[in-house]
Amino acid sequence: MENSREDLFSCLPDEILGSIVSFLPNESALQTSLLSTRWRDLWNKALVRYGTIQDIIAHVSGILDHFDELDPLKHPHRLRFHFGDGNVLLAAIASSKKLLLDFSNGKKQLQRQQHGMQLKLNNENLTYQPFSSNFLVKSLYLKSVSFLTNDVVSSIVSNLQHLENLTIIECSGLESLCIEFQSKLVKLNIRDCLQLKSLHLRTSKLKSFRYRGMLPWIWPENHFNLVDALLDFRLGPCYINFIAEDFNTTLLTIKNSEILTLCEWNFKALIWPTISSIYGNFIFYNLKDLLWIGNYKDGRYSSDSLVSFLKLCPALEQLCVTIDRESYCCQNLNPCLDQVTKYEGLEHLKLIKFMGFTSKEDEISMAKDLIQLVKGKLPRIETSDGACLQCLCREESQRSMETENHLSIESKPFCEFLTEENGVDGSCAKHAHMEV
Incomplete structure (x- = not known):
């Protein structure tokens, strides 16, 4: 049947x-x-068309203009446009008002040529309006934009009045990027643009910023408070002489984040030097979900930096710690926040999740350090292999070294852990950035 x-x-x-x-x-x-x-x-089904680079705007406009919401299969949603000498644009529209512009099938030597790009929307002075209202683009994905196509892409973006979500990935040769949206842009995602050295943001309403690659010089010209910040700079800074002051404006934008991904070296080299003189007043009050990217130094992992950072996060509910042996590592920097007087312990922490550890002993050692920060009920502790660590002893009498406003990490109470098998009920949700 x-x-x-x-x-x-x-x-x-x-x-x-x-x-x-x-x-x-x-x-x-x-x-x-x-x-x-x-x-x-x-x-x-895809339209296959041929023309010049100047024809790209008209053809992209065509697939948007012919979109019929009542009959979505009436016209193709995909365009394969051949232009120049062996260059190809793959354009596609999808549900939820998404537009993809993919230039990755072009000549690799052209994609690697250095260039800068400016993406700007001025609602008060739209110089050209190629798109009809049949398909209002709210999410735009740009892949492998090169020096040859960045002007065309800038022209398209300048007329997307309803754009809320912008993703830029794998743009080889892109050295400088300026994004100027004073209207609706709330999400910005930049990944694997490994030559990017300068990022200028003129966006007053940005709430989510996700970046993966080498750390560029970031200039957030307008003040905004991020709710969601992924700062995956494990490849290190793009400048040898990058200093903490260069990171200060970015630090202010992430201070009120609820979800954060941060590399250990960022804290040690860029955040700690700035807040060390004002640590009593700088707190990540709203941070609930943290993904910490650590690195090995001299064949071992130290939890000192993480412990110091957690003292700045009183509202934390979920902590994920991943180890990357290839992550950039700072030398001779050992921040310590034992003098912080406002720290009262982590009262809301529900989950500690380890990822990328190759040694159970390292996980247990870190777990012993971290639970000394916990005030009240111990969190669930998940290991890299999916098992759980259960603390066998932590009586109130063993916490006698805890003072009214300060918990000594040097004098840790004795703890033993029992490893439970996989599949224990009650596992918490994954960190929001783990699948990015």
Whole structure:
């Protein structure tokens, strides 16, 4: 019976299948591509066109202009545009108002040529409006934009009045980037643009900033408070002479974050030198979910920097610690916040999750250090292999070294841990950045 049903669907013409899809919400309609190759082919149909680089805007405008929300399969959602000598643009639109512009199939030597890019939207002075209102782009994904195409991309972006989410990935040769959106842009994601040295942000409403790559010079010109900040600078700074003062404006934008990814070396080299003289007044009051990227030094991992940072995070609920042996490492920097008078312990911590550790002894050693910061009920502790560590003893009498406003880390109470098997109930949610 199943085979006959499959055959019936396979025999239906595109128009009827498109009509069926038109009765579904966009997200549900897109899921029909998982039913069979027959449905998948409908969504993957692509226009193939040829022209010059100047024709890109008109052709991208065309697939947006012909979008029909009531009949989403009436026209192809994908464009394969050949321009110049062997360069290709793959453009696609998807549900939830997403537009993808992918130039990665172009010539690699052109993509690596150094260039700068300025993405600017001025709602009061739109010089050119190529797009109709049939498809309002709210999320834009730019991949492998080169010096050859950055002017065209800038022209397209300058007219996306409803853009809220911008992703820029794998732009080889991109050295400077200026993003000027005074309107609706709330999410910015930049990944693997490894030559980027300068990032100028003129965005007053940005709430989410996710960056993976070498640390560039970041200039947030307008004040904004990030709720979600991923700062994965494990490759190190792009300048040899990068100093803590260069990071100060970025530090202010992440101070009120609720979700944060941070590398150990960022804290040791860029944050600690700034706050060491004012540590009593600088607290990450709102931070609830932290992903800490640590590194090995001289064949071992020290928890000193993490312990010091956690003293600045009184509201923390979930802590994930991952180890990257290749992560950039600072030498001769050992921050210590034992003098912090406002620290009263972690009262809300529910989960400690270790990732990337190759030694159970290292995990247990760090767990012993971290639980000394906990005030009240101990958190769940998950190891890199998915098991759990259960603390066997921590009586109130063993915490006698805790003073009214300060907990000594040098005088730790004795603790033993029991490793539980995998699959124990009650596991907390993953860190929001773990899948990024």
